[in-house]
Amino acid sequence: GAGVSQTPSNKVTEKGKYVELRCDPISGHTALYWYRQSLGQGPEFLIYFQGTGAADDSGLPNDRFFAVRPEGSVSTLKIQRTERGDSAVYLCASSLFSKGDTQYFGPGTRLTVL
């Protein structure tokens, strides 16, 4: 595909459950970013990957949140023991390298925790 894709587009889960959100970056992009956008707010940075490694995970709110990118392409954001406050749109972006390269965003996954 030409752009960043994210699946699922919508996820409804119950409090306490585990969820996985997937991001497929643009082919060849080495940098990948996760953001969270709560209602009425701008996106907030969660984590940044350069290749397979997390170069900056300072935005992850707590240890219930974890992300991987084992082969340097697809990434999965994992949330354990979900809470109602985790409800938000989770955005993924990728860029060719880093250091000011344009970030291209996916359409997001809307997570609703009941």
Next chain:
Amino acid sequence: AQSVTQLGSHVSVSEGALVLLRCNYSSSVPPYLFWYVQYPNQGLQLLLKYTSAATLVKGINGFEAEFKKSETSFHLTKPSAHMSDAAEYFCAVSRSDDKIIFGKGTRLHILP
């Protein structure tokens, strides 16, 4: 620490009128500055970015923004609004460490 402040969570302009969306930033080092647009149920799309070259940056869809260091501003303008410009606009700042800090957004309404 870096931050951006967008003045006005909602802005309404008449079709054909000037669009002005305000953004002020705070950064301890020369920043990269961005404007993104988000249409309903779509991802963020980059309108334009400033990376320390020309202070007047031209973007897509007729938008432009001017970096004013003395005012720490990066306001977005378009001479003539079109109905299709109705969307949410985000100003953002980053440094060379890649993390982008977004403002809270301004929803632009176009009046017929």
